[in-house]
Amino acid sequence: MDQVFIKGLQLDAVIGVYDWERTIRQPLVLDLDMAWDIRAAAEHDDLTATLDYAVVTERVQTLVQDSSFQLVETLAETVAALLQKEFGIRWLRLRVTKPTAIPTASGGVGVLIERGERPA
């Protein structure tokens, strides 16, 4: 299965359950793997035949930076649903990391989801 990916996308958002978290912006890191058959784009060397990672990045940035969810779960589901609907992505894997939430967890904390049907 071919994939287009975006790794280590660093964004700030209002995110968190606790009162103090509702008044600040916190860093998030998103990693996205998106199923996409890249053969037509490669054959014709044509951006319009593939999933433009710059356009996807811009869309995710806008959504996340304007959001104010409590849970990383809700953020992840919202991003995944939007990408599948707006870009026709059949399958994706999304990791949302909240790197500063737990100071003793050096790799951050968060969620990893897969949505859609994974092509062969």
Ligand SMILES: Nc1nc2c(c(=O)[nH]1)N=C([C@H](O)[C@@H](O)CO)CN2
């Ligand atoms: N599974 C989750 N656990 C927790 C979340 C979350 O979004 N998903 N959020 C918090 C707090 O907001 C935390 O980040 C504050 O340190 C706690 N657990």
